[in-house]
Amino acid sequence: MTVTLADVAARAQVSPATVSRVLNGNYPVAASTRERVLRAVDELDYVLNGPASSLAAATSDLVGILVNDIADPFFGIMASAIQAEIGGTGGGRAGGERLAVVCNTGGSPERELTYLTLLQRQRAAAVVLTGGAVEDAPHAAAVAAKLRKLTEAGTRVVLCGRPQAAGTGAVALTFDNRGGARRLTEHLLGLGHRRLGYIAGPEERTTTRHRLEGHREALAAAGVEEDPRWTVYGHYDRRSGYEATLELLRREPGLTGIVAANDSVALGACAALRESGLRIPEDVSVAGFDDLPFSIDAVPSLTTVRLPLADAGARAGRIAMGREEPPPGDIATVRGELMVRGSSGTPRA
Amino acid sequence: MTVTLADVAARAQVSPATVSRVLNGNYPVAASTRERVLRAVDELDYVLNGPASSLAAATSDLVGILVNDIADPFFGIMASAIQAEIGGTGGGRAGGERLAVVCNTGGSPERELTYLTLLQRQRAAAVVLTGGAVEDAPHAAAVAAKLRKLTEAGTRVVLCGRPQAAGTGAVALTFDNRGGARRLTEHLLGLGHRRLGYIAGPEERTTTRHRLEGHREALAAAGVEEDPRWTVYGHYDRRSGYEATLELLRREPGLTGIVAANDSVALGACAALRESGLRIPEDVSVAGFDDLPFSIDAVPSLTTVRLPLADAGARAGRIAMGREEPPPGDIATVRGELMVRGSSGTPRA
DNA sequence: CAGTGGATAGAAAGCGCTTGCTGCGAGTGT
DNA sequence: ACACTCGCAGCAAGCGCTTTCTATCCACTG
Structure with missing residues (x-):
């Protein structure tokens, strides 16, 4: 029913291996062969099976962004900036084409953990956690443990606007x-x-x-x-x-x-x-x-x-993608700038 | 290195099949066995491999939410409501525990298509598209074709605040x-x-x-x-x-x-x-x-x-989860309510 | 006491893709 | 002209899980 790699291979008169290599572009394939494969892909309207691919390659192209409240522009702006750096790599095969997804925890510690587990399940390539953390000790420990596991499994973890979680291997961009x-x-x-x-x-x-x-x-x-x-x-x-x-x-x-x-x-x-x-x-x-x-x-x-929500988000996104060096010590502090405007004045006598 | 189902099975002295069944809870397993398995899962700190699971079961627990601009509360509010209906099913195994992810298209038709393809790759369980569509004919056709493929593949497609895309099998909740x-x-x-x-x-x-x-x-x-x-x-x-x-x-x-x-x-x-x-x-x-x-x-x-962004979103989410009947004809119109407030008054002479 | 069926558990065949290794034909050095 | 690279394609072994089908064990029934 659904088109598989093998179908494409048959149509292009090559082995599945070759098709895979054309699609992933990390192995020499003769131009003429590539061409033929690509044509077959097109004609068959083939769509890679993500799970199968992730399973075989032991990696996925998912990047998770956790936010406390997606309806709040504070998070929306950061998420938008992060995503732009991740999903926006545009057409190129190489490296790019990641699925940046934002997960709304609603500020609930349980949901946060659930999402982290779900992302861990999916073998996410990276996870960015935004906004303040909950200070409940057991929960903080649980999250830290989860983060450690993620980093150990090769998932890059970046905290954006959130204090560093020591010993987890995460990179933190905290707000001052x-x-x-x-x-x-x-x-x-x-x-x-x-x-x-x-x-x-x-x-x-x-x-x-x-x-x-x-x-x-x-x-x-x-x-x-x-x-x-x-x-x-x-x-x-x-x-x-x-x-x-x-x-x-x-x-x-x-x-x-x-x-x-x-x-x-x-x-x-x-x-x-x-x-x-x-x-x-x-x-x-x-x-x-x-x-x-x-x-x-x-x-x-x-x-x-x-x-500077957008800037911080963009930077977090780049670090998550491995396109920017993490700050020394894996932690950087982002300062805020005082904006004096009309709502503050000298007090009444 | 990483713990697999087989490890858990070994530890619990049962077959992998049994472990799988305990985890999925859709097959009779003796209470004592279940108990033993659960303990093993816990002790080993086992986390299911999502891709492997999706591959074998030919389904995934991903639900995609496409928005034009995540930094805009208009979308944030809808996304939040949708996600609450999807991810919020809480602890229960049965049916629940889906990963609701929001994807930011930034209003770009290409990104929209890219995300749809990515979700198709992941064999998403459902997709909700929010907000207005771009009226460029070729793009609209491409999106429609993609949606049709998704619905054909069993992915539920819901349009929220977006006009119906005829013949795609999608359910539409459009705003008046x-x-x-x-x-x-x-x-x-x-x-x-x-x-x-x-x-x-x-x-x-x-x-x-x-x-x-x-x-x-x-x-x-x-x-x-x-x-x-x-x-x-x-x-x-x-x-x-x-x-x-x-x-x-x-x-x-x-x-x-x-x-x-x-x-x-x-x-x-x-x-x-x-x-x-x-x-x-x-x-x-x-x-x-x-x-x-x-x-x-x-x-x-x-x-x-x-x-009524939140209401519409919630409804879209429920339909996407199959927890609410789609409206007759797969299309419903949501009306807006005029709110007369201080910014409008009689014109100056 | 043999027969029957319900309740569980296991064996094994994949799901669709990636990738290490092998194989092969053509260009190259001497 | 011969051995030797080198570039490119294929083979086949999994990746970790689900699920069908089969086997087993008991508790009953007649």
Whole structure:
């Protein structure tokens, strides 16, 4: 029923071996033979059987990209950049033509592991994990073990925007969340703010922790005392920002600024402030993180920290493909850039 | 080196066949035996070899999701919903545990075909194509041919937010872009607008065409004459909206409203208007399409057409998994809902 | 007590492809 | 003219798993 290599071989009057070699292009085949084979492939409309090929060759052309939330542009942008480096190699046979696939873990540790196992099953050529990790110890250990196994099996593992998992053989491109957060809060402090609310992400995420730590470092360095009640945990989405802001306002109406875990949260915060009759930044300043495309369109435009998501993703993709040297020590830190815009100003008297 | 089924069998003192049956759970195995096998699997840390399994069983557990732009929440939301229905079946062996992978075509017809071929290679269990199709005839034919081959090979093909490709055996959930666009423009006309600019998407996309046609239908029905110079083509992104708006303003400063191909474009339009010193909606009304999450946060919030992306995606996912009956005739139309918000108002005198 | 059938387990034949090794004919050095 | 490369094609042995068919063991039934 379906066309196999053997059919093509028969039609081209050569052995299956030759057809295989023409298709893989890693063995000398006379031009005339190649031509004949290619014609047969075309006429028969032959499509390689991936599983069979992977089985025999003990490798596959799958590259997995794990993201926490595919509906969030933060991940979408990275995934897009990674994929462009992987799938985009275009026509050429040699090396290229990999199937870059993104897997949505939804932030669930189990799904993350499931996907890693599934990719391991498929003998993926490489795996890129993006975004913060969950800090639950057993889970972290399980993931680390899985990653180690993957690298041992020859799968290249790259972490993009995620802290290094020591001893796994993975390459890490981590974001300097702490430093970025610190500079952001320093900016606010510099404007004169002293009562800053902080809307964090989910409590057990590395990203959440690092950003919060950066914020607190800045406060501590400036000698500003911090009320623990001014920090609220939530999710990395708009709704969370909205609700957390109302909560913060309830706890401390005197806040002059709100620092959000990311831009979506910040937007939610803006909405809540506006509905509460507060002006931005006259009454309350707001700051986000990531500098996603929509942040500049907010009114007023959002003060935030720009993370070079696309660049980092592209680099991760190249490393995963073996087209770029991993950084020394298999770890590199990517800095964010403070973007001062309209949503932050001097506090009201 | 790597653990195989045979190793597990040896350890559990059973035949490979038995191990396979335990793992696949579709054949009676005595509880005690099963137990022993499972223990061996665990102790050896065995991971099934996907390619080998797919080869032998002539099926795979891959499900492909094709999107035009993974960085765009429009696709992210759909992909997320689809994936939730596919990958989320959780622990159970039976039926579940599929690897839902999203493939980013970047809107490129070639990449789309490449991915389809790659998925065909992998003998994917199902494929979901999201978003508008390119209207280039040869390409459309090539895609249709590919889809037909896929369905013939037993791969379930679902189109989500994409017009039916006749004769391919695919199931289509199409969005009523035309109707939605028409109702949107009717709303604007009802407010009294007569000079409306239209910022379209890329010219050769079905989505672009349908939305534009809906817009024009409304105009025609209201007897409003349309200046072709009031339509500008661009891309489905913010930047395009920004630039197109400036261009429209140049061509016709007297426009009282701008209808954008989607929400991102609309946001760009808002930015351009604001920078031009025009108020929204007092001077110019703006409308978008899709109702993405950020649209409600715009200032003023965006009048738009809500597309039930998550619902449609979930349904597409279920159909792809064979967990829901395809609609009669293998085609269903999903309507959009007009969301009237702050960005549209009566035109200035 | 032989006969029967249900429940399990095993043997073995592939699934379609890759690749190490062998084979063969033609060009080359002396 | 002879042995010797060298370039190219074929043979055949798997890769690790699934699944059909067969064998076995028991518990019953008549």
